[in-house]
Amino acid sequence: MRRPCPHVRRSTVETTRTPTQAELVRRVADLAPLLRSHADRADQDRRLADESVAALTEAGLFRMRVPLRYGGYESDAATMVAVATELGRADASAAWTTGVAWITTFMAGLFPDEVQDEVFATPDLRMCGTLSPSALAEPVDGGVTVNGRWGFVSGALHSQWQVLVAMMPTPDGRQLPIMALAPLADLGIVDDWHTSGLRASGSVTTVAENVFVPAARILPLPAVLQEQYASKQNADSEIFRGPLLPTASASSVGTAVGLARAAIDVFLERLPDRKITYTTYSSQGEAPLTHRQVADATLRADAAEFHAQRVARLLDTKNASGGQWTVLERARARADLGRACELALEAVRILRQASGGSSIYTSAPIQRIEHDVQAINLHALMHGDTNLELYGRVLCGLEPNTFYL
Template identity: 40%
Template sequence: MTLATIGTSSTGSTIDGNGTFSPASPATPAELVRRATAMVPALRARTAEVDTLARLPETTIRELDEARIFDLMVPRTHGGLQTSVRTYMEVVTEIGRGDGSAAWACALINICNWMVAALYPQHVTDEIFAAGGKIRTSGVLSPRVAKVRREQGGYLIEEGLWGFNSGVYHAQWDLLGIPLVDETGVAADQGLALIPTEQVTLLHDWDTIGLRGSGSTSVSVKNVFVPDERIAALSAAIEGQYASAHLGGEALYRTAFVPFLAIILVFPAMGIARAALELFLQKLPGRPIQYTWYEKQAEAAVTHLQVGEASAKIDAAQLVIARCVDELDASAARGEYMDVETRARIRRDTGYAGKLIWEAVDILATASGGSLAGSRNPFNRIWRDARIANLHGIVCPTTNLELFGRILCGQVPNTPLV
């Protein structure tokens, strides 16, 4: 199905030429994936506009809203879809086949919506999700600068600077990491401050070679007071001590914090890799191998080896991530919070899957020859998106391999983010 299709889907939802969906069909997992798949052609057609804007066009945001892609992690009690992590993965991966930037924004906005639902008390989330309209949240865990003072009833952020605030251009709320200091200024914990984006200054400094449409600009805050009710302690979240007691019976909001935050960053990359393989095979017929007797690259044994290895790496990454996702869903459904070793292993798997994905895309890029150098070559963009997606600190393979290796060797973790 493409966005050029005008008519009714097999589930009864109406799809027009702009990819707009009517609410006629229930948003089942299969239907949500179909909606994401239907958006792929339009997302691909807008890549030049995305790169010029360095954020997603409002047309794309509207279509994602209409398809309810930003509602995946919002509780049903607030009109959301409250899907499984598996559905989250499958939907974002499909969006990534169309545009890695759109998938990145979808992955980050959805996980931040989940954090709002899980980490804050009911009266806070009631106010946010019941405010009317579509709620989208962005966030950054680690500040570059954060000068904070404890005051009665909350914290005053006197000055703060955060980088890589993906999706903030389209968000009404921002989750910004701050030190939780006592009255003497000594930091006792790290926290997440939930702040309306109207109180956040966007610095418009996102100018990158890849994932440009993620709109991951730096942001600053000056003299903003955040009440205690809108502060979540990271130490509690890491151990699964969530403030959303009213959602305690809902499995999704018992999902292990750090592995969940880590693994969603690979969802867009899986879509990017799928797009890379599709595009390579699409362009393959009739392409020669320069300075050889091969008039058709598709007939060369080296091409068979390259495609075989790249496809194996993509499939292996998919299998590794799917296993982790299913473990997250199953553990939450049982009401069991994952032990440290399992959480660290999922971080390991996240990093290793990201490594496999990048290697696969790079193999196909190398096999594409000199045409890859063209700035308007679609594969050039995919290659750059795949590279940038693999550079996020919590996806870094060496960091994650070392973390899990330390635990296997009987050492303590070298980070609290497990």
Template identity: 35%
Template structure:
């Protein structure tokens, strides 16, 4: 559900981002070399309004629907997959922050914009103290933390009976320690450094139960039950992450098609790569796979928005569908870029060529535990065959 004002604002942000695609692509090698996206990228996206997309309107944000968020992330990723991955994480963080109590939202959104990273594995403990909790632990793969203002971090609260309660804490990044340990062969620019907390005090209002966040039922907030934005945590993350893959695949396709005409095929008599029938078949195959992945994601995004507009939380069946279809979309774009890679020639291995970076980033990001195609397709297949989902991540 989108108001005319929100629709106009979303279109303005998208237009601004689309004009930045060449710059983001040009900055791709710098992002990889520095293991973190350039400040220029952050500033340009901030000026375009990207980090206001999920900020509630009462704080001066844009609060646009999911499809508009996805379109912006896809456009960013068409320029640079690492920048798209970071932007997606920060936009998601804004949406998650809107699920916290009002007192927390007032702190996080005080400036009308927010860059919020997240550590989703509960590899920390929160011990209750007067007025809140003390947080200790560390989180790996914390995308974008080096440029974030806040971090929402998974932890557990130990119980007296030996059990525990899973929760999320919202913590200012300047209270955390960020290690310089992000040395990877793909998505290097995401700066997904390990982050640690040592005896960090977290006020009670900045801690929310994991079950309540996942279902959008956190209390003490004025936007509780707000129709149009209850997407479900897991399904929302899947949708926003899939946008990075379809956008990056478009970027790879653009880079291939731009350099193909007039390029000879080494050690043959063929003087024009674009004129060879095999190249033409591979390009058509890639284009159709990318289009199919986009159509698949558009369909489940529309279904999630319809459910949200009705004021309903996604069902288990919805979640299984989104995970399976998002996993298949990732598989499709992997195959699309591999098809182009087969005929791209050795010169695309040069680090100055954007195509090789798109190729590596897509393959690397597809190893993300929640996005790996086989894991998601197995889940969907289990349910289609009448079995229980056998996972809590729905």
């Protein structure tokens, strides 16, 4: 059975202008103690606490990719990376879910304007979705009927709309992947999110059973991946110029960086009171090995942030100029995403290993940090090996073996 979305009152955050990056990061810092206080329970419940969702909403974080005309902020990519990094330091599942909402909200902004009028009826819209075409869409009069299911739908338990991707037969006998929009009320939910990481993201499976989607809420996915968007009013907006995959990369990469920073935070917090058992070190902080470990982990976190910011900088620069993206730039955005996630994982693992036997208790934050960053690195679009191979193919003059660029 599908749980109803929790009632969250309309945000009172000022919407007459777009908040600066510093303002949004400060809002996250202000709500971080609340997110941390609910993190353990959310991890056990396998969904974000309603209080956390309400706090994220009140802070205006779900507005960051909503068009200005609907009370949104249209925040740039650099701001998304900075905000997600700060969120990731507090609660990776909250950061991850928010980043997914940014991606799918951006996708909703690509649809015809009359569709957006329906979807963005509230500026505090929460969206979810996936790019996997794991359902079938049968053409019917006025639209399609969708049947199928989608796994890993982060934030579905708290969202009002979902981006659906399905395969639709064409008159010539081929299959066309389409991107569509449907209210969560039209879908069922399978409570199958039993995982080792990002447990509080509630990334459940959603199910469509003969769900009708009108033609206006359907876009051909190949056209979307070539920046052939349907919105007229968003055509002059910088953030709605960019390609989907680099936009998704910039939306999600900050969570991994935040986890690396979180590992450093919790390790240094424990350091003064922790000795190294069976040695003469009364404080772990006195050991030269510890100095090397902390420095190594911090530099890897710094390097992860470099790659995250490079994705954002490329996206923001291209969006501002309206310039065409090369295949090499698209592949590099995927490579930067993968490398940032790998480096964040390496940083966390160094400090996890240095945390000793007492860190195996579930009450130790470092163990959840490691599980969460590992889960991110297993994501198909973030996998370091996949993205490295893709970038290398293009560097070697070969065609990419994916259209997800």
